Amino acid sequence: MDHSGSLPTGTVSSLVARATGTSPLACYQCGRCAAGCPQNVAGEMDLSPTQILRLLQLEIAFATDPSQAASLQRRALGADTPWLCAGCQACSSRCPQGVDVAGVMDVLRQESLRRGLYSGSPQARSAMALHKTFMEGVLRRGRIHELTLVALYKLRTMNLFEDALLGPAMFLKGKLHLLPPAGHDTTAVRRAVESLKRRREEWHGPAAGEKGSG
């Protein structure tokens, strides 16, 4: 059911509805997203995807009460869940109500930065470091070179030996190439990124209080 037209303006939920085409109100809290989420591990994800959707539903209901709504937004946008989402889309493809849960997480990541509600917890910081390293690589070469990505990511987080043992196995499977791919013209990629930034500004109006890039 399409509720996207009727959500209160200014809410995170209305942005979610606009970006994903489904309203958080479609969620009936069955928990299938939480059940199949590979990142939903106790002690890591502070809120399950189901709970994130529930917070958004409460935000809609209490949108006319600014302090209540702000508190709910702080909880949803300050959660580590969006940063731990790996974007595998298992939740989106299985949701019986057709909610694009992974798309919701995308919106929440962007909004948490835009509104300055990004939690800055270790989980969120390492996810952020990966996003930044990834985007820098894309802007530099137009494509990703996995070995450079891993090296720069480890330097950025100073977490040098985590998952180090996976390296040889990935190399043997041909997932890690020693040399970067042949140089590509990066102008087209830069243009695409610029156009996306412009479109994001049109979407929100001029960005305010933005802390990171991503």
Add this chain to the structure above:
Amino acid sequence: MARIGVFVCHCGENIARTVDCAGVAAASLEMPGVATAVDYRYLCSDPGQALIREAIVKVGLAGVVIASCSPRMHEKTFRRAAEAAGLNPYLCEIANLREQCSWVHTDRDQATRKAIEIVRAHVARARYNAPLVPVRVPLTRRALVVGGGIAGIQAALDIAEGGVEVVLVERSPSLGGHMAQLSETFPTLDCSQCILTPRMVEAGTHGRIRLEAYSEVEKVEGYVGNFQVSIRRKARYVDPNRCTGCGACWQQCPMKKLKSVFDEGLGKRTAIGVPFPQAVPNKPVIDRENCIQFKTKKCGRCQKACPVGAIDFDQQDDLVTEQVGAIVAATGFQVLGKEAFPLYADGDHPDVITGLQFERLASASGPTGGEIRRPSDGEIPRTVVFIQCAGSREPALGRGYCSKICCMYTAKHAMLYKHKYHPGRPIVLCMDVRTGGKGYDEFWRRATEQDGVLYIRSRSARVYPSGGRLVVQAADTLLGGERMELEADLVVLATAMVPQPDARALARKLGIGYDSDGWYSEVHPKLRPVECASAGIFLAGACQGPKDIPETVAQASAAASKVLGLFAARELLREPLVSRVHRAPPPVHSICGGCFACEQVCPYRAIEREEIRDRKGNLIKVVARVNAGLCQGCGTCVAACRAKAIDLEGFTDEQIVAALGALAESNVEPAGAR
């Protein structure tokens, strides 16, 4: 000039809140032909109707316009009031000021102006209303019931007990339907077959019920009171008149390992046989697809074994035509198969079964004799996970509805498993537990409190095999979505109820409607729940939507009482709002040119051919004629007629033109006289 009375109803606040009713009445007095106009708080009340009756008599009204709610609500009420005052009821006209004006507008001035325009159009057409007389239609006092499950059995028995002959058509070899497959029934846990089979026998032997088993409805023609139904009796390859049901044939059949349809593929059957021991009629059928004689001509063991020579490999399908006056559709449902669930072990794991398969496992007459044993290796499962809402309430897969019965039968399954195997651990994954019904919630509480069934509020994300067991991914939403990997030996899916695969095809044969899911549509969801929009056709049971047994039986009895009510009259009276082909004295006869474009477009097959002959019997011309019994007054033929030879009573061209003219505030009078 016509003397027309306008009566404006406030409908309490429903109309009066947004429409100035007194203003509408005052404005109506200015309209041509209006002799009196009043407003009143509730015209449908007794004093309101008295007001109308008095005005008709005192003012000598020749027509009335009631400005009130939709004609679907109270047209009958007001027409009856007009008739009581001596006015032909079809001279009473309803102008809808509620659904089409006050309910959909907020601005009082604009709504009032619109209300006046609506009344103006109706006053204009009321001036051309003609007195009409209901159409009288003869009646065949005989009923057809399609479907021999519990709904069809109940409806047939009730109609037959009411003294009317019934033709009961069942397409499978035996009566019984899904209820015959069930183990025990909620919330009383009484044995399904024990309560059903006596009814089957009763229906099979009743003096006024003609059972046509292993037959299908081929074609339906005619109309309420006068249907002609062609029924295809499929070839059984067994002469039912000779067969005694002794069973010698199926004991000799060499094809012993076919999957039993009745046991939902969990048991075995032979190529000749009855679906289950208590079948009615107890006469076998040969499954042509799997019979060696039909494949290679080298068997015939059943024929040799039959002591009465009833086996006839040359038997052909047989078409019979039945005359009936009413039809009850009781064609039931299917459940989704597990192959519809790729998330659950790819939809083809032997130990992932449907609820209906679990019924066969739990049934004393089932393939395991009532012991719960998993299909893969026959072991008794130590943990059984039941997954509710499998395929129901899942708009992403095209099914948004709740199948209604699964909460209750899953509670029953979990209980039966626990009763049959005490150390077992039943776990139910539910979203909500819906237990509306007498004794239903108590039943579910018993499952959790006494039998220790664990309910987890979760929808499963995935089921996958692992080390000879199954792993069910879930998340306890009451613990905030904590993930759980449940190990199970057997997984039971409470799969959705879906319409019969050919439900739409039968609906088209019967000329009845269905919703977007394929369930048959009733006229009104609350007040006319067993009638179809096509007169003379009634609904019983799950063909209309998911239902449990008590509801199905109640609806079947309701449909039967509707049939008996219809048959209580000597002949049928039908609304005279039907099409009429122009006829005139010789030498014109009719302006119909005989092109029969109307015949092509009529959805109700109401156009007949009439031969006009002179006194000597010489054919002058062939013209169209409308069968008033069949015509539903849709007006399609009127639009299709090139010669303008057809008019629709109550909606004649001159009435429509007058109404449109009034709306355009022009003084155009309709061309031509009646």
